[in-house]
Amino acid sequence: MNAVAHEQLLRPLEEFTRLHLDTLRRFGGRALDLSFPNPQFLSDPxxxxxxxxxxxxxxxxxxxxxxxxxxxxxxxxxxxxxxxxxxxxxxxxxxxxxxxxxxxxxxxxxxxxxxxxxxxxxxxxxxxxxxxxxxxxxxxxxxxxxxxxxxxxxxxxxxxxxxxxxxxxxxxxxxxxxxxxxxxxxxxxxxxxxxxxxxxxxxxxxxxxxxxxxxxxxxxxxxxxxxxxxxxxxxxxxxxxxxxxxxxxxxxxxxxxxxxxxxxxxxxxxxxxxxxxxxxxxxxxxxxSDTAPDLTGLAGLQGHARQRLLHHGVIPLDTHATRFLYARCPVPDDRAFTSQLAERGVLVMPSSLFHETGWFRIALNFGTPELDRALDIIGEEYIRA
Ligand SMILES: Cc1ncc(COP(=O)(O)O)c(C=O)c1O
The missing domain is CATH 3.40.640.10 (Type I PLP-dependent aspartate aminotransferase-like (Major domain))
Known part of the structure; x- marks a missing residue:
């Protein structure tokens, strides 16, 4: 492994992993983790x-x-x-x-x-x-x-x-x-x-x-x-x-x-x-492999989350797939904005990890009422930034 060459690519990933862990430790059960896609409910058993x-x-x-x-x-x-x-x-x-x-x-x-x-x-x-x-x-x-x-x-x-x-x-x-x-x-x-x-x-x-x-x-x-x-x-x-x-x-x-x-x-x-x-x-x-997963629950959650974000003035991309929502940050520095959210116990991913700046990604990992709490905090911090 060429450690020197990898440093530039690995550092942001490792920094986010640290922020993720620190936030989970700090907020414990109150952390609202919408970063890595690890759903806490079963869409299809x-x-x-x-x-x-x-x-x-x-x-x-x-x-x-x-x-x-x-x-x-x-x-x-x-x-x-x-x-x-x-x-x-x-x-x-x-x-x-x-x-x-x-x-x-x-x-x-x-x-x-x-x-x-x-x-x-x-x-x-x-x-x-x-x-x-x-x-x-x-x-x-x-x-x-x-x-x-x-x-x-x-x-x-x-x-x-x-x-x-x-x-x-x-x-x-x-x-x-x-x-x-x-x-x-x-x-x-x-x-x-x-x-x-x-x-x-x-x-x-x-x-x-x-x-x-x-x-x-x-x-x-x-x-x-x-x-x-x-x-x-x-x-x-x-x-x-x-x-x-x-x-x-x-x-x-x-x-x-x-x-x-x-x-x-x-x-x-x-x-x-x-x-x-x-x-x-x-x-x-x-x-x-012969069957398709039942995504009815995910569709409902996507619709709900989009409405809630729009209500706060956050406009996610109009999309039809994945459990993600992708939206522009209110400031150019996506890491600064996601760190600001982490200060309130909400974890989302900065777009610079995906090789573009200025956006953030939400993974719909859980349903209401926790999801609404997280989206309301995102909305509040969006206005404050
Ligand atoms: C576009 C894309 N490719 C590959 C992967 C890795 O998939 P897997 O979990 O099957 O290794 C992911 C995981 O999020 C992904 O989003």
Whole structure:
């Protein structure tokens, strides 16, 4: 690990972790933690029921070693479910089971790129993409989204260099919750096709939150618009069981280097010591892969929280996915504003952790009346700042 190079990226994350811990210690049970997405209520109890059944019925061979990449029947079931969702003919071998989207991202970046490749990251973005790229010695260019947090294809075109070999986007956006529509994805695909020599650039589509669309808004799959796509999924996020560490990578059946990519991904799992998720967790993911989580409770909470914030003059982005709300801070320094909230026992995340400044993210971790108390404090401090 290059500790000096990582310092700049790790320091803000560690500072926030310290603020988080200090605030929890200081306020104890009165702390209102809307920072890391760790919901305190069950939107849908099915993962717990399925896990209990699997554990009760487990025999020794159900707990056996899993091959790197995952058990074939599990991969087959996940491939069939994703084929329906994406409208693409995934085979079982196109799926690589990973301990969360975190490992999937790291393994994908590790397998598919090497210096002097450059990667475009669309910001705001998930906090650790730059860290992984830096650790792999890969250069990256941060390209901001438009004002309403949609993909700015013109800005990506301007940032493109002869070394650019990949683009990472999240669909839906994280931390924003913005869904990128088909027109946006088509424009991005057209741009990437224009740069397809000597080899087509790769699109990493981080769909960690794809099953967290809480209204009827369509959420098109980037892989359906651009053939050279690797999709990252998180069963942990979909089913509020992040600690079970379960996700997968899906190689598009239309990827030019499909077979080399699969072989390389599975090898990288071994080389980096990333095992597949635990045996029962894979069974759990396979069982749940055919169904969508019930998000009725989340939808209600989103509507309620938005009303309450608007009442205080705080205008969150108008979005349809994730358990997040994303809003502009009243001052340019997002860390100062989130520290001000922490002084009142309310924890939210500053956008600089997501590689843009001036915004904050709320994770809907609990319902009323605690949520209302937290939102009212956010409203009061918003006016005071
Ligand atoms: C966009 C995005 N990608 C990846 C991850 C990591 O997901 P997992 O918990 O499955 O490792 C997250 C987690 O919040 C995320 O928001």
């Amino acid at each position: 099915r993962p717990y029921d399925v896990l209990a059944t699997l554990a009760a019925q487990a025999r020794p061979l159900d707990l056996r070693y899993s091959p790197f990449g995952g058990f074939t029947p599990v991969r087959r079931r996940v491939a069939a479910a994703l084929a329906k969702q994406h409208g693409l003919p995934y085979a079982w071998s196109d799926i690589v089971m990973t301990p969360g989207a975190t490992a999937a991202l790291r393994v994908a970046l590790n397998s598919l790129f090497s210096p002097p490749d450059r990667i475009i990251l669309v910001t705001p973005c998930w906090m650790d993409y730059p860290l992984y790229l830096q650790d792999l010695g890969l250069a990256f260019d941060l390209v901001p989204t438009t004002g309403d947090k949609h993909i700015d294809v013109e800005a990506i075109a301007k940032a493109w260099t002869p070394e650019t070999r990949g683009v990472v986007i999240a669909q839906p956006g994280s931390p924003t919750g913005v869904i990128h529509d088909a027109a946006e994805l088509q424009q991005l695909a057209a741009l990437m096709r224009r740069h397809s020599t000597p080899t087509p650039p790769l699109l990493i589509a981080d769909e960690a939150h794809a099953q967290q669309v809480w209204d009827q808004t369509p959420c098109p799959a980037p892989a359906a618009h651009y053939p050279h796509t690797l999709t990252v999924r998180s069963f942990g996020k979909a089913w509020d069981m992040q600690g079970q560490r379960t996700g997968c990578l899906a190689v598009s059946p239309h990827l030019g280097i499909r077979h080399q990519a699969i072989e390389h991904l599975v090898r990288t799992m071994r080389v980096t010591g990333h095992c597949a998720p635990t045996a029962l967790t894979q069974q759990l993911a396979a069982t749940l």
